Amino acid sequence: MERRTFLRGAVIGTSAAAFGGTLMHGAAYAAPAQKGPGPYGALGTADANGIQLPSGFTSRVIARSGQVVSGTSYTWHNAPDGGACFADGTGWIYVSNSEISTGGGAGAVKFNSSGSITGAYRILSSTRNNCAGGATPWNTWLSCEEVSLGYVYETDPWGVKAAVRRDAMGRFKHEAAAADPVRKVIYMTEDESDGCFYRFIPTTWGDLSAGTLQVLKAGTATSGSFTWANVPDRDGSPTVTRDQVSGAKIFNGGEGCHYANDTVWFTTKGDNRVWQLNLLNSTYELAYDDSLVSGGGAPLTGVDNVTGSSSGDLFVAEDGGNMEICIITPDDIVAPFLRITGQSSSEICGPAFSPDGKRLYFSSQRGTTGSSSGGITYEVTGPFRS
Template identity: 60%
Template sequence: MDRRALLRLAAAGVGTAVLCGTSWQSAVATTAQPGQGPYGPLRAPDSNGVALPAGFSSRVVARSREIVPGTGLSWHDAPDGGACFPAGNGWIYVSNSETMLNGGASALRFDAAGTIISASRILRRTNANCAGGATPWGTWLSCEEYAFGQVHETWPDGSRPAVARPAMGRFTHEAAACDPDRQVVYLTEDRRDGCFYRFRPTRWGDLSDGTLEVLRAPADAVSGPVTWAPVPDPDGFPRATRRQVDGARAFNGGEGCYYAAGRCLFTTKGDNRIWAYDAVGERIALLHDPEAVPRGGMAMAGVDNITGSAQGDLFVAEDRPGPALNLITPGGTFSRFLQLPGHQESEITGPAFSPDGRRLYVSSQRGTQGRSRAGVTFEITGPFRG
């Protein structure tokens, strides 16, 4: 999502008042509402079992424990967070592996026509690599989701070995999003009482040193001003980072995190909310609150990974009651864009657009078998707006 897209979001109306700096106080009453999406209803599942709107199609690009076609790489178990990076005339899609002991991340390289030309492992022998985030300098931050998890900086093209970044804190990491304007990295924490953090590198572009801060706000605040305070001991031992600062605001199960043009959006699966942090005004508000959806209307449940398109649409993974990908328009309407019938014991993970915005990558973490070894990674093509 670029700056023009976010300006469209801010000006689009009540559904996106949460993104407009002058309308944050009324955000709870104006959160996104269910409605008709820009692409129409979903069709019956295609030959790959993916239900999409008319004009869209899917292909399988990788399956867990199977050799990626045309390469020598066996795709990892439990594919999770992902992102795309320009690479020559093509691009690279990076995907995490949310498994213990043998986690990490792998990369698929595509040529200009979308053909896979190589695949490689870019991070090995780490634990529960869940989500993460791309940096402006072209690296992938792979986040470990366990009590003393770290952020690992990786190079999608494999040009350098991955490096752990302990200064970014040791906690149950979920996702990361870079804010080049304030030169910070936002971080979510997947705990029932998890916090929302930001990391201030001593030098932008170098994550080896800096200050970890935690967001402070009243315990029940859903909108209004916030402050930030340094975390005294980012190592998180013997006292967890989320318990070191008085007044740190707890969020119920932090998940996906996405930044664009002064706003950081993040999801909390425990209460099915999508939050918006206004980095300019240092305020929070809600973009989606199930309690604000009229009775009988479709509210999102199990919100997870989040990404955006060049048009300004947001794509939000939903894990319950079955894996789906929802679309929130700049006008504040949300609807189903993709559904995976038969994958009820799985999750939608890793949504990311190719650099030209024409292809969307997404995974079913545990496939139709509900097992980490049955993960499937898809490519979606069609008439995406913008």
């Protein structure tokens, strides 16, 4: 496999996702990434919250399922999952999905410039298994239903405007979404063992009410070129969307998705892979594969949600594994960034950086209890590199 240029990740701007930024690169290793020492050093002993962190980093609990968020009247939802941060004047908002079959939806926590909680509230209700999603450049949160023939809901992180179901984005087992402001499309993953990878092209950028749904076409290899083809019936009936286009590439359990600098990364849990689409030349390859880690003992397993930092590091959360968020650096090194102890029956969800890049939010979906009512949402603060 050719050595790749790893385009550096998120640029911290006015919203949660990375929409553009400075192009930098490194190529110390051939893709896919290999284990090595992380940029923050070894993990220390578990802190009072049961989290092992590198030196200089600290954690705090933001919210717990079934309990009122401190200083507010909002009871935090069960099974917190995908999330994102949005700038709010001098502060910010963290939104979080609820992956339960009845009620679902999403909630939000508002912070002031010092990081103190100033509010919490509901932004979406009466939906099903809201797993991951993605932020848009116009500061809305796309909350995705991880159910057969599920929908995407566009929500207001401030909780002022009513959420809107976006039928044009297709009906399938939605997982994550990532906005690409250069090509003016939204990429989407599908959580099926024979799922596909999609993009939605809005008729008008910034308005998701109408547009074209497409699926990625490519060969069966782990690298090569790709094209896009229109999905004839986005409602998935009578034929599901993943079976409508001949030559659509199959991915084993699509999960997280992240866009930055003409590159989109997404994870597949069925084979513990992180895929990379190079959008400038329409090629794809593996950014990580746990079965291709030299020397055994792959540091990252159970790949799930993914986000990026302003330094270009990818942060990949584990569903299972040993409850870590692992980092994949621009020079193709993969290493643990943090580990949650005592919660082996849970999964890590919703990693997202505050707009200034100094705080990382995420949840343990089932916490210490192993139940959806035991979810815990955390914040980690420290010397994240920029």
